[in-house]
Amino acid sequence: MNRLAITRVVLKEKSNKKHLAYIMLDEKREFMDFQVFDEEETILNNIYVARVENIVTNINAAFVRITPNQMCYLSLEDLKAPIYVKKQSERKSLSIGDAIVVQVIKDAVKTKDPVVSTKLSMAGKYCMLTTENTSLGISKKITGSDHIHMSELISSYISKGAEYGFGLIVRTNALEATEEELKADIESVIESFIILKEKAIHQCAFACLYKPENVYVQKLKSLDLNGLDGIFTDETDIYEDIKVKLPYLADKGHLQLYKDDKVGLATLYNFRGSLDKLVEKRVWLKSGANIIIEQLETLTVIDVNSGKNIGKSEQAILEINKEAAVEIAKQLRLRNISGMIIVDFVNMSSKDAENELLATFKHAVAKDSVPTQVLDITRLGLVEVTRKKVNKSLIEMI
Numbered sequence: 001m002n003r004l005a006i007t008r009v010v011l012k013e014k015s016n017k018k019h020l021a022y023i024m025l026d027e028k029r030e031f032m033d034f035q036v037f038d039e040e041e042t043i044l045n046n047i048y049v050a051r052v053e054n055i056v057t058n059i060n061a062a063f064v065r066i067t068p069n070q071m072c073y074l075s076l077e078d079l080k081a082p083i084y085v086k087k088q089s090e091r092k093s094l095s096i097g098d099a100i101v102v103q104v105i106k107d108a109v110k111t112k113d114p115v116v117s118t119k120l121s122m123a124g125k126y127c128m129l130t131t132e133n134t135s136l137g138i139s140k141k142i143t144g145s146d147h148i149h150m151s152e153l154i155s156s157y158i159s160k161g162a163e164y165g166f167g168l169i170v171r172t173n174a175l176e177a178t179e180e181e182l183k184a185d186i187e188s189v190i191e192s193f194i195i196l197k198e199k200a201i202h203q204c205a206f207a208c209l210y211k212p213e214n215v216y217v218q219k220l221k222s223l224d225l226n227g228l229d230g231i232f233t234d235e236t237d238i239y240e241d242i243k244v245k246l247p248y249l250a251d252k253g254h255l256q257l258y259k260d261d262k263v264g265l266a267t268l269y270n271f272r273g274s275l276d277k278l279v280e281k282r283v284w285l286k287s288g289a290n291i292i293i294e295q296l297e298t299l300t301v302i303d304v305n306s307g308k309n310i311g312k313s314e315q316a317i318l319e320i321n322k323e324a325a326v327e328i329a330k331q332l333r334l335r336n337i338s339g340m341i342i343v344d345f346v347n348m349s350s351k352d353a354e355n356e357l358l359a360t361f362k363h364a365v366a367k368d369s370v371p372t373q374v375l376d377i378t379r380l381g382l383v384e385v386t387r388k389k390v391n392k393s394l395i396e397m398i
Contacts, residue, residue, distance in 0.1 A: 001229035002026055006216050006238055007265040011036060011275070011398050019397070022219055023269065031274050034334045036397055037215045043070075043104050044391070045218075047120060047196065047210035049085050049203045050074075052098040062094060064102060064116060067206050072116040074102060081131060081165055082118035085201055099205045106389055109396065122196075123212060123221060124189035125246060126174040126182050134161045139172040141224065146175060153179065157186065164194055172224055176248045214238075217245050222369070225254060234258040234265045278334055278394055285327055289320045293331060295395050300341045302328055318353045321345045322360045329364035332372065332385075336393045341385040348381065358383070 003025055008018040024033035043066075050064035053071065062074045076094070085099035094100075106115035121130045136158060138150050150170050161167055168189075174182050196209050203209065212218060216238065220231070231254050233239050239257045242249060249255040258265055266272070277283075284290045288308030294301045304324040306317070328343060348354055354377050361383065365372040368387070375384040 002032060002227055003229040004223070004231045005265045005269055006231070006233040006235070007271075008235055009036070009266045009271055020214075020216060021266070021271065022216055023271070025269060029269055031278075031334055032330075034274075034278070035215075035219070035336065035391070036394065037391070038397070039214070042107055042215070042391075043114060044107050044215075045104060045121070045212040046208060047101060047103045048116075049099055049200060049205050049207045049209065050102045050116065051205040052094060052096050052100065055094060055096060063113070064100070065206070066102065066104070066114075066116065070114070072102070072104070072114045073112075074116050074118070078117040078119055080119060083120075083197060083200055085203060085205075101200050101209065103210075107391060109389065109392055120193075122189055122193055122210065123218060124185040125221060126171050126177050126185045127189060128169040128171065129166050129189045129193050130169065131166050133167045134165060135167045136161065137167070137169040139170060139174070141172045142170065142175060150174065150182075153182065154186065157190065160190065164190075164197065166190070166193055171222055173221060173248075176225070176252070213245060214241060217242065220246055220249065228254065231255045232258045232265060234260070275394075278331075279398060283327060283331060285320075285323050287320055287323055289324060291324050291328060291331075293335070293337075295335075295337065295393065298339065300337050300339065302341065302343045304343070304345045306346055314348060314350055314353060317346050317348055318350075318356065321348065321357045325357060325361035326364045329361065329368065329372075332365070332387055333368050333370075335395070336370075336391055338370070338387040338389040338393065341387060343383040343385060345377070345381045345383060 005023045005025065007021055009021045010017065011019050020037045020039050022035045023031060026032050048066040050066045050072065052062055052064050054063045056062070060076045062076060064072050064074050066072055079094060083101035085101065088095040088097045100118060101120065102116035102118055103120045104114050105117045108114045119130070119132045121128060136154050138147055142150055154168055154170060157168060168186065177185070200209055220242065231249060236257065239255070242255055281294065282290055282292050290305050290307045292303045292305065304321060306320055324345065331337070332341070345357065358374065358377055362374045365374055370390055371388040373386045377383045
């Protein structure tokens with residue numbers, strides 16, 4: 001059975017600053033999912049009234065200010081059904097001096113400003129509200145009679161969604177809720193959004209309209225509890241916060257407060273040892289092959305080597321490449337590598353083998369909660385991968 005640990009850890013040696021760590025471990029206590037967050041610095045998913053400072057048509061973007069000291073990047077492709085607080089021109093979709101409502105979708109990275117969008121989202125315990133469209137959706141993991149029942153339940157919100165410009169997505173964990181709890185959660189999120197829209201038009205630029213819950217609460221809301229042994233934390237404040245915001249986790253015995261004055265969760269699960277492995281360039285595979293990960297400023301290059309594996313047949317090479325593809329998908333998640341990624345697999349002569357490798361790779365990255373796309377393989381065995389930048393990579397944080 002897998003288990004989840006939420007704790008605070010020191011990332012950098014000779015530093016007292018702690019980061020929040022979200023760690024999913026398998027039966028062998030190896031990392032399956034891992035993210036670290038800076039609780040103090042992040043403004044991710046905050047919603048602000050922003051003032052448009054500049055519009056750069058040749059890059060199809062605008063620069064908007066969300067606080068007196070914070071500029072942000074807004075792609076004009078994301079300018080869909082924006083909420084205007086102040087509009088300078090009725091003829092132009094956006095003008096310098098306009099005040100609009102935006103949500104931060106990427107934190108600042110090095111010299112790059114945070115990225116914002118006019119497409120807003122607000123998370124409930126069992127649902128997600130979004131302004132990207134007004135359709136109603138249900139998690140793919142909810143099937144059969146449960147899916148039919150959920151569809152009937154949320155259909156009553158279609159007209160309100162069309163009136164106020166939002167859609168709803170029911171999360172997988174809605175299966176843990178009663179019908180009354182789910183309806184109450186949906187109505188609470190809708191009410192919060194309507195209040196936000198009504199409040200926004202009376203606000204001045206730089207007003208913060210919405211701050212989401214702590215990052216671990218956001219992660220837990222979308223957590224699949226099947227096959228999970230438990231959720232453990234040794235931080236009392238985190239334990240109490242989860243109990244209040246996600247009471248079903250405690251009520252059903254999933255949430256546990258770990259207490260040991262001598263051995264914390266980070267020590268128990270060998271956090272430092274796992275972290276050291278995640279910053280190494282070389283990763284060994286069970287077959288004896290290995291992958292080498294080189295993170296550059298704007299590009300990550302991954303090289304697959306047969307290493308100690310002496311198999312030279314086409315089938316042996318295919319198996320090495322497939323094993324590497326699964327491990328690469330895992331490393332991208334654990335290291336939070338994003339942007340442009342080039343993978344150099346061991347060359348294969350068979351087109352069928354290449355297609356099988358791509359299918360394996362695409363299946364592996366589909367498990368990633370961050371949008372990841374695997375493109376075609378070249379005659380040199382190179383595969384181009386793109387992964388959306390949401391948070392800083394592990395290397396950047398260290």
